[in-house]
Structures are given as C-alpha cells and as structure tokens.
Amino acid sequence: MTDLRKSDRLIKLGLLMIAFSAISALFVITLFIFEQGGPIMFKYGLKSFIFGQDWYPSEKIFGLWPMIVGSLMVTLGALIIGVPLGLATAIFLAEFSSRRLARILKPVIELLAGIPSVVYGFLGLMFLIPFIRENLGGPGLSVLAASIILGIMILPTVISISLDSIRAVPDCYREGSIALGATRWQTVRMVVLPAARSGILAAIILGMGRAIGETMAVIMVAGNAAEIPSSILQPVRTLTSNIALEMGYAAGEHRQALFATGVILFVIIMVLNTIANLTASRQGKR
C-alpha cells in the first residue's frame, strides 16, 4: 500500500522532470536565438534590418526585406495552390465518396506527409523546373516552382485537418437541410462548410506554418537570389533558405545576422501559431 503510493510519487516526479526538461529545452533554444540575433538587430537598427533592400553580408549590409517578401510570396503561393485543392479533396472524401474509398485514401494522403522534403525538392528539380523553363520562360527556379512544391507539401495537413472538422459536423444538420429540399451540394456549401469554418481555418493556418518553415525543398527549386523577384517566374530566397545556405561559412556579425533572420522567422511563426490556437479553441467552445 505505502509501497504503491511511493512508486506513484516517484513516477509522478519523473514525469514532471521530463516535462520540465522538454519545456526548458524549448525555452533555452528561444533564449539562445534571441541572445545571438537580438543585439545585431539593434546595432544596425531594427528598421534597416527589416526593411533594408540589400543583403551583402561581406560588406556588413544586412537588409532582410527581400527574404521576408520571398517567404510571404512563396507561402501565399503555396496556399493559393494547396488550399483549394486540399479543401476540395476533403469535401469529396467527407461528403461525396463512398466510405470505402475514403478509408483507403485518407491514410495514403497522410503518408504523403512522411515523404522527406528533399524528395519533393528533387522531383521538382527533375520535372517541374524544366517544365516551367521550357513552357513559361525564365530560369525555371522560381517563386512559381517553390509555390507549387510547397502547395503539394501542405496538402496532407490541409486535407486531414479539414476532413476531420467536416466530419465533426453532426449528421443531423445535413438531414435537416436535405429535408428542407436542399441538394447535397447546397447542404455542403450553406450548412456543412460554415459549421466547419474554424476547423478549416485552423487547417489553413497550420498548412501556412508548414509552408513558411519548409527549407530543403525550397532551396532546391527557388533559385535563392537575395532580391525581390520581379515576377513569379524569377528566383526568390526565403528566410529559412537564407539561414541554411549561409550558416556553413558565416562568422562574426554575419553569423549573428543569420540568427536575427531566425528571430524574425520565429516571430512570424509565433503569430501564426497563436492565431491557430485561438481559432481551434473557439471551435472547441461551440
């Protein structure tokens, strides 16, 4: 009896320590990034750091604006491609396909999330880049290529989360609507989608988080020029690519500037995550 209680207490203590170390690891990482990247931002001025147009680290010119724009363009592009496709798939699987088909397809789609990003990048390089170069012009390595690859990469996230939230809409809403003389499609559009709205929003925001954080595949297909692209067929560099490409050889202030890039990325992702959590908790309340 007392023995049991003792081991119970030990287990509780152990779990507490594990949880604590996990949280403190996160905390330490955050602190480290800010400690490394913070000072240089203030040394050169927050404004010129964020809005500076030029990135010449060897001459100590650190303007991150092209990369910020690049990340946002590529992420937006990924959403424009991935969200309609993903949402349409989720609607089809939840409302119009046979249950058997959905049971087979859903795990397959979730498997897509497990393919390493370097493979997506490689496929893009092999097929997509030549296709864009030959048919649309430009170097092929471009905003468009990165958007398409990322759009495909966020599909599993968008599909599985919006599918779950569409399925969570009680059947009685559908029956009520159909009994009022609505067709299946009208029911989906006017009742099911609005009811699943916040879950779908969360799916989009999590997909967005995935797109903005992705590095390897983007480096392989985006071209990585550190300037604001004049069209979607021009190369682009994202914040994550900026870090990954230069970390290997950077030293001194250059290195710190890369950490500062991390700080900016961190802030952007925090904002997105907070929005996702807020919408998810609103969904829970209803």
Next chain:
Amino acid sequence: MKETAIEVRNLNHFYNRHQSLKNINLEVYRHEILAIIGPAKSGKSTFLTCLNRMSDLIPGARVEGQILIDGQDIYRPEVDVVALRRKFGMVFATPIPLPMSIYENVVYGVRLAGKNNRPELDRLVEDSLEKAGLWNEVKDRLRISALKLSGGQQQRLCLARILALKPEYILLDEPTSGLDPISTMKIEDSLRRLKQNYTIILVTNNTKQAARVADRTAFFLMGELVEVAETEIIFTRPTDKRTEAYLEGKFG
C-alpha cells in the same frame, strides 16, 4: 367525404436483410392529423422517411410497394426527389436549427429555391414564425444565432422553417419528446391550427398526445400496421387485442 391525400400500398422496407416495414396499407386524408403510435423500433420513423424519400439517403435501405401522392407513385424513377421533399416539411425529435441566425433558418429553404426578394422574405419570416407560435418571443432578435434559443423555441423554429416552404404535408417524428409540458402544449396548439391548411402525420411515443390532437390514429408494431381508425375508437374500443395491450401499457 374525406379526400385521400396519400395512399400507401403494400409498402415493404428493408435495412439490408432486416425487414423494418411489413406490407403496410394506409390512406392519409387531406387536412387531418394522423397520429402514429407504437413501441420503440416498430418502424414509425422508417415509415415517415419512406414518404419523402429521405430513406434514399441510408446506404442499404430498400423500398418495395407504392406510395401514391395525388395518384402518382413517388417511387417512379423519373420523380424529382428534391421537389418531392419540398412538399413535405419534416420535424425531428431533436430540434436541429442550422448553425445560423433565426431569420436565416426560416428562409433557408426558400433561398435554396432561388427566392431572394428582401421584403417578401421579411413577410414570410413573420408569417411562418406567427403560425408556429414563436413570433412574439423572437421578433426583436431575429438576427441572433438560432442555437441560443431554448429547446422548445428551437422546435417551433424548426416548424416555422418548414412552414416557410409552404409544404402540403407536415411530418413530425416525436417532436415533443425532449420538451417540457408547456412547450409541448404550444406545439400541439400550433398543430391544431395548422391542420386547416396542411395534412399532418405525427409520430408520437406519447399516446395521450395522440388522444389530444389526432383525428385518426394508427398503431404500428414490429413493422406491421396493426390497425388504424378514428382516434376515439382506437382509444375506447380497439379491434385488435394488441392495440388494447399497448394502450394499457403492457409493452413498449
């Protein structure tokens, strides 16, 4: 004499191999309230869903026999099912307002049919809520979410919502089973008023309710129609012993 509105002939219904309705023959008269009573699982709900072909939506469900409405079989292949469902208003046991405002709930079906004229919709909303006995309680807050109403109000909203579609028939499946006595009374009052213009079929697990509102009552048992007659006759001198046993509370 009474005019026949719906004629059910040799209706059988199956869920896969399980037979849920057995050779039902029944007439429903225009502008009457027909109550359907019977113990749980006797096929009452199934019978209602056969009438507006909601039964089509359940995988594995199958219907045999005929249901004639205005002399036409609704199970003919060329029947427009959506148009058919519009002739029937259906109210379920649990009130299920759609997740939108009171106003939008009432005009939902009408908007689907393509009507969008604002003054016309306003009039329709007032008229339908009035008929369902809800207008006075909600007229100042038509824009709030329908999910904020009480259960009894939600159920009357569901009634208003189908009245807005100007159906010919109203099907109610245990509409008051989750409601308090006062809400129940309000619904029953509405039904009595509505029967002047509508043909009403009311499934109820409360035999007293059938006695209170129905012109005729049908007794279902294990998928069979045991008997159907004037409500007074069913309750005072039923022909079948099983009806009598049920009314005395011997089963169900």
